[in-house]
Amino acid sequence: EVQLVESGGGLVQPGGSLRLSCEASGFAFSDKWMGWVRQAPGKGLEWVANVKEDDSASHIVGSLTGRFNIYTDSAKKSLFLEVNSLRVEDTAVYYCGKWDCTAACHLAYWGRGTLVTVSS
């Protein structure tokens, strides 16, 4: 059974940083795409970033490049999102996802999410 478990969220002041983690199990991590989607309170879903398991390719939504960084640790079957210079508008539930890019890419599995609250 595929499981994705996020951690690392919490309350942080504006300008602060966090590292979100996602531990994967139940599937072979190699050669897979993983990524993050976020959802602000009461709002819709927003794609944040994707990365290939070996870090050979990654994509981050344009508005977040320079502040967010995505990478993996294949040995630990883990995905990370470094979020820097946090703003109030970054407050959201951050979902980890396993992407299937066999044809086009779509989200095949979702974690339960970790809440990031940016507030002074």
Place this chain on the structure above:
Amino acid sequence: QTIVTQEPSFSVSAGGTVTLTCGLRSGSVSTSLQVSWYQQTPGQAPRTLIYNTYTRSSGVSDRFSGSILGNKAALTITGAQADDEADYYCLLDLRDFWEFGGGTKLTVL
């Protein structure tokens, strides 16, 4: 910036059929732009329903189907049930960039 459009809300009678759509503010959605659909109930993580425009995800009821209608992608729900009441999001794969629609809040009457 590309904008993906969805109806903000829709209602359907229990047992009825409803079609939700997913379009582009500029341009048309075709099978060359692969679409996936997701269902989210309050307080829960999203669940994958449809991918590659037409293919149902494992375990998803055949009451859910994906298609192209005109210049939009569509999600059709037949025999609507109370637990279909949820938010529905489409996601477009725009080649190294992905964008969700704003979501449709479906009410089952």
